[in-house]
Amino acid sequence: MKFVDEASIDVVAGNGGSGCVSFRREKFIPFGGPDGGDGGRGGSVYAVGDRNLNTLIDFRYARRHEARNGEPGRGSDQFGAAADDIVLRMPIGTIVTDLDSGQVIGELLVPGERVMLAKGGDGGFGNLHFKSSTNRAPRQKTPGWPGEQRKLKLELRVLADVGLLGMPNAGKSTLISSISNARPKVADYPFTTLHPHLGVVRVAPEKSFVVADVPGLIEGAADGAGLGHLFLRHLQRTHLLLHLVDLAPFDPEVDPVAQARAIVAELKKYDPGLHAKPRWLVLNKLDMVPVEEREARVKDFVRRLRWKGPVFQLSALTREGCDTLVRAVYTHIAAQRQPVEPDPDPRFDAPEADPRFAPPGDSA
Structure with missing residues (x-):
């Protein structure tokens, strides 16, 4: 399936049904009175996070989503039926933004979380709504309110x-x-990775973390060169960046x-907040460096880079x-996560002591 991480859609909520002007007319009932019902509510448009989805490709081709209008009111005190809501399923991590105002409507971070994208219009009032002791035969009604329409990103x-994080290859x-x-x-040519990949790393039972692999960066990526700048946004939610460096490049004239x-300059140019994230240096492909040269080459690299981190x-x-590396990363990630406090169970709460059964001498 093609990976799509951006899409623009139009959402249109349903209009509310209009109210009804009607009077009760039955045999042997000369003074029936008003019985026009209110209109039904129009359908709303919601977005819900679905953990089984990992791309926005469904919204690349289905760009317009309209909810139905509410039914109008009828006589005999019959209110119009409300229209069904539309629920759009989106991947976890989707940010919904209003294109006209630039306001962020919501972020889907929890599976099953619902965010209203467009509110359906309320139904109009029938003449039954305007009945009073001084207005016994009202002939006024109100139309239904229009539903919201939005262009979303x-x-x-x-x-x-x-x-x-790192260069191609x-x-x-x-x-x-x-x-x-x-x-x-995995191949021996640049830009093998064309879209992000997620992997779950199991450290121990009930101990794991998620790693994201994005296409490699090259110089000028923040200005549009290569593919990496298209996917740097996927690193903005991470707690830690691993900067991979090839210590044995194919071209001997290339300086690691x-x-x-x-790479560091491109990060800072693209997003200073992303550049400020914790970043560790990972020197890869040591199997291609002779054993007797590894220590000297690593020390020379760290000294020339003036690296002070791990x-x-x-x-x-x-x-x-x-x-x-995996154990060190999990220790760092576990320290960043907020512990989830379990819900209190009333069955195990300590019962209050009854003063009638207190031992002698324990009375306050």
Whole structure:
């Protein structure tokens, strides 16, 4: 299925039904009085988060979503029926924005969470609504209120704890396939990854975190070069960035330090908030570096880059050093997460002591 993370749609809520002017006319009842009912409410448009979806491709082709109008009121005290609501299922992490005002309507972060996109119009009043002691035969009614119409922009930002960052062919796809069950395409040419991949890393029973692999960045990505700038938004929800660097590039004239600096510059140019996130340095492809040269090459790289943060050395292909990285990442992520307090169970609450059965000498 094609990965689509942006779409524009039109949502139209239903109009409310108009009220009715009617009078009760039955045999042997000379003074029936008004019996015109109110109109029904128009259908609203809602968005709901669905954990089984991971793309907005359904909204790339179905761009207009209209709810039905409410039924008008009828005589004999009959109110019009309300129209059914429309529920649009969207992936978790979708941000809904009004295109005209630029206001964010809602973010779908919890499965099953409902966000109203367009409110249906209320029904109009029939003449039964205007009956009073001084107005016994009202002939006025009101039309139904119109429903809301909006042009919306849908933007998907995947929910991940950790994001992989680096140049093309740095080994991001190989790393996520080594530490999780994700199986992205892995090949020996640049831009193998064309859309984000998510992988769940199992550290221990009931201990896991989610890693996001996005297409590689190149210099000038923030200005539109390559593919990475299209998917940098998917890293904005992460708690930690892993900056992968290829210590054994194909071209011997390529300087890994210059590439690493270019990635950091692109991050800062694209989003200062993304640049300020915690970032760890991961030196990959150590299996292609002779054992006797590894320590010297790593020290030289860190010294030239002037890196002061955590440094990890590994080989994603042979999984050497991957376990150490996974444990360290989980420790960092677990410290960032807010503990969920369990709901109190009244069955296990301590009962209040009855003063009638208190032991002698315990009375206050």
